[in-house]
Amino acid sequence: MIVPAQVASGFLTMKGLRNHHLSCCVNTLLQTFSATRELTDILDKWKPSGRTADKHSLPLQLKTVLSAMRSDDPHSVSHHGFLYCLDRNYIRLNVQHDADEVFLSILNLMQQQIGDTALALEIQELYKISVQTQLECLECSFNQTQTSFMLSLPLHIKEDDNSLESCMTSFFEHQELKGRNCCYCKQCGSKTPSKQGVKLLSLPPILRVHLKRFRNNSGYARKIDCKVTFPETFDFTEIVKEAFSSDFTQNDCTYTLYAVLVHSGGAMYGHYTAFVRHRANQRWHYANDSHVQQASWEEVMATYGGYNRSTAYMLMYRRGSEAGGPQPDLSG
Secondary structure, three states, rough: OOOHHHHHOOOOOOOOOOOOOOOOHHHHHHHHHHHHHHHHHHHHHOOOOHHHHHHHHHHHHHHHHHHHEEEEEEOOOOOOOHHHHHHHOOOOOOOOOOOHHHHHHHHHHHHHHHHHHHHHHHHHHHHHHEEEEEEEOOOOOOOOEEEEEEEEEEEEEEOOOOOOHHHHHHHHOOEEOOOHHEEEOOOOOOOOOEEEEEEEOOOOEEEEEEEEEEEEOOOEEEEEOEEOOOOEHHHHHHOHHEEEEEOOOOOOOOOEEEEEEEEEOOOOOOOOEEEEEOOOOEEEEEOOOOOOEEEEEHHHHHHHHHOOOOOOOOOOOOOOOOOOOOOOOOOO
């Protein structure tokens, strides 16, 4: 069999990123960005000019480092420019960061600095979950609705064994708002007990799931290590059938996992690593800063959680039954 040129050149080897001034959080996010071909395609067609071509432009620095990570150049990837650009935008070096917060900050900075409204909207649409919040007064049955969007699905974790399916079901269940949580009813003219629910209007090409493992109780932060199982592939319509608005029109609601951000340690300290499907051969790899090695689905499942274990914190799913196309035949 003829081995593809990209295999022979080393293209199928994922590149690690050196930990520079506590950059493990950013390193793992860069690995997921590199595996998100939809994002790299947008950046590849972007032509920076003027202020957007300045070395302090975050979209330019991201475009540069992602291109280097995908190249067949055997030299190590330098991402210092991107890290110092983040530092100038108040995502400081030498500081422990939260991966969810940094992810959202990077998206916001790209949209602000890319200088192309159409491309900025394309980036947002990759992750945009459109929802309709419904609020019903329990005294007069008056309904209020509001349309908004999220860039991730933030899931609460119970201090017990969880599954992605159960967490999603809880997220879309109606909640009663009483006492100090009462909401103002226009028809009653006062704050009344209410019932609140969320319905889906549209789902994005890339579904980012944030497992909310960190709690803050009376100023004391702690991490929830409880088990959360998650599948490689799932159909949204089969998990939460009641979550969809009557205006929802998408046909394909199947999602396939392609990246898992993992947190080790406690609420006030820790280390981030990632499991990522390689965009060319679709095999799982484990990225721990500069060290990258091939991994198995069994190793990914080991991040479900448990006492004193590394735990999945962010899940990246791609719409479609496959994570990214056919896997090349690498047999002899």
